[in-house]
Amino acid sequence: MASKYVTDLMAEVKAKNPAEPEFHQAVQEVVESLAVVLDKHPEYRAAKIIERIVEPERVILFRVPWVDDQGQVRVNRGFRIEMNSAIGPYKGGLRFHPSVNLGILKFLAFEQVFKNSLTTLPMGGGKGGSDFDPKGKSDNEVMRFCQSFMAELFRHIGPDTDVPAGDIGVGGREIGFLFGMYRKLRNEFTGVLTGKGLNWGGSLIRPEATGYGSVYFASEMLATRGETLQGKTCLVSGSGNVAQYTVEKITQLGGKAVTLSDSNGFIHDPEGITPEKLAWVMELKNKRRGRIKEYADHFKGVTYHALDPKADHNPLWDIKAQCAFPSATQNEINGKDAQNLLKNGVYVVSEGANMPSTPEAVRLFLEHKILYGPGKAANAGGVATSGLEMTQNSMRLSWSREEVDAKLRDIMKRIHKSCVDAAAAYGTPGNYVNGANIAGFLKVANAMMDQGVI
Secondary structure, three states: OHHHHHHHHHHHHHHHOOOOHHHHHHHHHHHHHHHHHHHHOHHHHHOOHHHHHOOOOEEEEEEEEEEOOOOOEEEEEEEEEEEEOOOOOEEEEEEEOOOOOHHHHHHHHHHHHHHHHHOOOOOOEEEEEEOOOOOOOOHHHHHHHHHHHHHHHOOOOEOOOEEEEEOOOOOHHHHHHHHHHHHHHHOOOOOOOOOOOHHHOOOOOOOOHHHHHHHHHHHHHHHOOOOOOOOOEEEEOOOOHHHHHHHHHHHHOOOEEOEEEEOOEEEEOOOOOOHHHHHHHHHHHHHHOOOOHHHHHHOOOOEEEEOOOOOOOOHHHOOOOOEEEOOOOOOOEOHHHHHHHHHOOOOEEEOOOOOOEOHHHHHHHHHOOOEEEOHHHHOOHHHHHHHHHHHHHHHOOOOOHHHHHHHHHHHHHHHHHHHHHHHHHOOOOOOHHHHHHHHHHHHHHHHHHHHOOO
């Protein structure tokens, strides 16, 4: 039976990939959802489809030497995980953060395979990055690092091979430096990176897409109960790109976002983060690169809570609300946090970050039958719009803001429908975790079956 198969598979994954807990967690969640599919389709087991999906097609690891402003040589590590290209070129972000390691990038690349499949666009899955920390570095230091990083990565990517994008620590500035170096080394102007500047191949709505998409997904989930976001209080974690545009779209759809956070702590603004306050946050975070604590110093009636690393829960998730949008990083909602969310009336969780809920938290959400949109479905708007940027680059044209936003909303509706239909077809109606995993898997698995053992 499939349950024994899943147990044996997980034992093998853990033995082959020691000290990679995030990767183990991501694989476990997916294969548990797929047990029912494997019972119905023994041909996937015979062809070792899952065993092949959990092995990256290629792992690239390289050194990145660069010189800081004091003339000191610094050395970081660069990675690119090319996970699966059965349905299109590898696609996935680059993350620059001290926490980056092989296990985290493999988990992200694995998730990306299913997320990209769900978008209905022809994109495989990949992920990359470095343990370089852009925080506190000058523009010149970031430029020198990006140029050194691309001096190796350029050999492995291309518009029909692998198309990286931004992620944590990689915004418009970093994409610009990376693209400039790629163009110089290859002597060609192609759509090799997404998240580019608007006047050199970028797409309107791309910066907003992940945040907008997670709110659109929440709206679709609410619509199944005849509700909208109008008048609902929403908790948002993070204060980067995803969190900022999540707040913007919540406000546009009539909801009220009351929190934002960074690695030091979070702010609670009971009056709500208005468009004017959000503009101030964007200036703080995107230009001045300051800390969210300054928000509480600047606006009246706002409380700031410093993060206690020893605490067994995050008080951000212990505030009365109806909706939660975790938009910071992986495993930021644990079992205690999930209990607090449920206790305080939250019944919609739409994940803007990748795997922000621990297995215990996910179990509680599913047991209580709340509207829970897992990251691979709810935050697929970012990569979907990256796919739209690739299309515009290939066609040498650009669409209007309204066109891209309409296409994004349509893609999120289709992702929602795919999840609902797959969950129902395999006997777990309303379970978006199973729905997303099954729908994403089937498209990739069928492509791999068609293409033979490669």
